Amino acid sequence: MSKFLYGIDFGTTNSALSIYDEEKEEIVDTISIPSLIYFTETKSSIEGDSHIVGENAIEAYLSDGMKGRFIKSIKQILSRTTFTETRIHNRRYNASDLVTLILKDLKEKADKIIGQDCKKAVIGRPVFFDDDNTMKDTLAQTRLQRAAENAGFSEVRFQFEPIGAAFAYEKSITKKERVLVADLGGGTTDFTYLILDPEKVGSKNRKNDMIASGGIYIGGDSLDSAFMWDKGTPYFGKNTQYEATPGKILTVPKSLFANICTWDKMNFFNGLKIKKDIEDYYYYSGNDPKFKNLITLIENNLGYSFFRSIEKTKIELSDQEVSKFAYSNMEIDIDEEISLAQYNSIIEKDINKIEVYLNGFMDLHKINAEEIDCLFLTGGTSMVSAVQNLFKTRFPHIPLNSGDNFKSVAKGLALSGYLFED
Ligand SMILES: Nc1ncnc2c1ncn2[C@@H]1O[C@H](COP(=O)(O)OP(=O)(O)OP(=O)(O)O)[C@@H](O)[C@H]1O
Ligand SMILES: [Mg+2]
Numbered sequence: 001m002s003k004f005l006y007g008i009d010f011g012t013t014n015s016a017l018s019i020y021d022e023e024k025e026e027i028v029d030t031i032s033i034p035s036l037i038y039f040t041e042t043k044s045s046i047e048g049d050s051h052i053v054g055e056n057a058i059e060a061y062l063s064d065g066m067k068g069r070f071i072k073s074i075k076q077i078l079s080r081t082t083f084t085e086t087r088i089h090n091r092r093y094n095a096s097d098l099v100t101l102i103l104k105d106l107k108e109k110a111d112k113i114i115g116q117d118c119k120k121a122v123i124g125r126p127v128f129f130d131d132d133n134t135m136k137d138t139l140a141q142t143r144l145q146r147a148a149e150n151a152g153f154s155e156v157r158f159q160f161e162p163i164g165a166a167f168a169y170e171k172s173i174t175k176k177e178r179v180l181v182a183d184l185g186g187g188t189t190d191f192t193y194l195i196l197d198p199e200k201v202g203s204k205n206r207k208n209d210m211i212a213s214g215g216i217y218i219g220g221d222s223l224d225s226a227f228m229w230d231k232g233t234p235y236f237g238k239n240t241q242y243e244a245t246p247g248k249i250l251t252v253p254k255s256l257f258a259n260i261c262t263w264d265k266m267n268f269f270n271g272l273k274i275k276k277d278i279e280d281y282y283y284y285s286g287n288d289p290k291f292k293n294l295i296t297l298i299e300n301n302l303g304y305s306f307f308r309s310i311e312k313t314k315i316e317l318s319d320q321e322v323s324k325f326a327y328s329n330m331e332i333d334i335d336e337e338i339s340l341a342q343y344n345s346i347i348e349k350d351i352n353k354i355e356v357y358l359n360g361f362m363d364l365h366k367i368n369a370e371e372i373d374c375l376f377l378t379g380g381t382s383m384v385s386a387v388q389n390l391f392k393t394r395f396p397h398i399p400l401n402s403g404d405n406f407k408s409v410a411k412g413l414a415l416s417g418y419l420f421e422d
């Protein structure tokens with residue numbers, strides 16, 4: 001019977017698992033699921049807690065009229081000291097418990113493929129889980145380790161995600177190369193500069209080949225937030241005026257709208273005071289329909305479906321010059337044409353931040369652009385046209401490569417079995 005090991009890329013948006021056959025020394029299969037959990041509104045009497053993971057979670061949540069608890073971007077709570085637990089159907093879930101549900105789902109699917117209970121996993125982690133705060137970083141990894149153990153793994157190693165991506169690419173090259181890997185995901189953008197050598201695939205000590213690693217907390221979610229701020233919030237009352245006191249016309253504080261720019265922050269609006277404020281704005285604006293939209297958005301929990309339409313526009317603009325920003329639900333009616341040029345200017349600040357970070361990274365590690373043999377881009381956000389342009393302009397002389405944007409990290413992790421040989 002063959003022995004297996006799993007490479008697991010637990011991502012902000014998508015999670016993937018790659019199965020490596022240690023005897024045949026090859027990857028057997030790679031599966032991926034969206035990193036989502038949906039707890040239905042009512043507890044199922046049979047299963048105890050009724051939760052659905054992955055693609056089916058989206059369908060179930062939308063068809064249940066967005067009732068219940070829908071959990072997205074769990075990775076981002078791993079480093080949050082303020083998050084201790086959440087209560088769902090009278091059960092407490094800490095960060096590890098939630099991550100466990102994703103890892104378990106992947107493990108069960110993979111175990112079924114190989115017909116064994118695999119206990120061994122190399123799990124990816126971003127270069128920085130949140131910022132440079134070591135305490136938070138350690139907390140995040142500890143929580144992830146616990147989740148892996150809860151999911152049934154007894155032998156666990158960690159590997160930086162961009163190194164995973166690089167190892168997947170290393171499989172495809174024929175000569176030694178100095179490679180700059182950029183992994184642009186949903187939550188973070190990570191860079192690694194390293195030496196890849198096809199003769200060293202899977203070999204024991206690769207430490208000396210890793211020249212530099214770094215990362216910044218900007219990814220696809222940040223782009224969607226920027227879009228919401230610029231194009232979405234005006235439909236919900238940003239820039240709208242109300243009569244604060246008789247004859248005194250004011251604009252609603254913009255800070256209010258920061259809370260609808262990430263869909264999970266919308267929970268903030270569940271506070272009674274905020275609801276009352278919004279109702280007041282509605283009233284004193286002479287019942288401006290935009291505030292009605294805001295009330296509808298919050299009361300009906302439309303955040304996730306709204307952000308899906310923002311993401312759809314973004315994805316279309318990765319290979320089209322023009323797209324539509326459209327949302328039509330419960331009297332919220334948006335149908336606007338968005339050009340790539342407009343989109344680029346909306347996300348410009350974030351793209352600049354990535355560029356500034358990259359320049360600092362190159363300076364700090366004394367990386368001379370002339371000596372880089374190849375750029376390897378991966379992650380969903382690497383498909384954004386402005387991101388592609390950033391790399392093409394910054395390194396016009398260097399060939400740009402990419403692999404499977406959603407599976408390459410997991411594949412490279414599965415090729416990191418050397419981590420088990422102490
Ligand atoms: N064609 C596309 N064009 C632009 N963005 C895309 C495209 N497809 C997916 N994305 C975006 O890519 C992101 C998800 O990428 P990926 O699966 O690599 O992230 P992740 O691994 O889950 O996140 P992280 O590595 O930050 O934890 C999302 O923000 C998604 O909207
Ligand atoms: Mg990723």
